[in-house]
Amino acid sequence: MNIALIAHDAKKELMVQFCIAYCGILSRHSLFATGTTGKMVAESTGLNIMTFLSGEHGGAQQIASRIGCDEIDMLLLFRDPLSPKPNEPDENALIRLCDIHQVPVATNIATAEVLIHGLERGDLDWREIINPKH
Numbered sequence: 001m002n003i004a005l006i007a008h009d010a011k012k013e014l015m016v017q018f019c020i021a022y023c024g025i026l027s028r029h030s031l032f033a034t035g036t037t038g039k040m041v042a043e044s045t046g047l048n049i050m051t052f053l054s055g056e057h058g059g060a061q062q063i064a065s066r067i068g069c070d071e072i073d074m075l076l077l078f079r080d081p082l083s084p085k086p087n088e089p090d091e092n093a094l095i096r097l098c099d100i101h102q103v104p105v106a107t108n109i110a111t112a113e114v115l116i117h118g119l120e121r122g123d124l125d126w127r128e129i130i131n132p133k134h
Helices: 009-021 035-045 059-068 091-100 109-121 126-130
Strands: 002-007 030-033 049-051 074-078
Touching: 002 009, 002 035, 002 059, 009 035, 009 074, 009 109, 030 035, 030 059, 035 049, 059 091, 074 091, 074 109
Parallel strands: 002 030, 002 074, 030 049
Antiparallel strands: none
């Protein structure tokens, strides 16, 4: 599966810790991330991550376009609802695209853990049926 990672500034370290904890599962999938988040996760975990631009320079929009083309199967978007910044990704647009394209999305660590355990059990294999990779 193709998994996208995005984290607001205040949640980047949490994303790193999450990826360290679930490195074994994540390593079996293709990972994509906005620039800074991807760099931090890759440096801390050794995971191979395709990085886009940083969120403030259009990386979230690059991931959104991949979602729109059915090239992303899961989005982990750790957002900071208490202090949003104007240069951080527009999560409403990303979530809307995920809804349109039936992409599971987590906006916090609790939901991300549910998704990652479901991924490990095979609960998300239906994504391969509706979006087969050629």
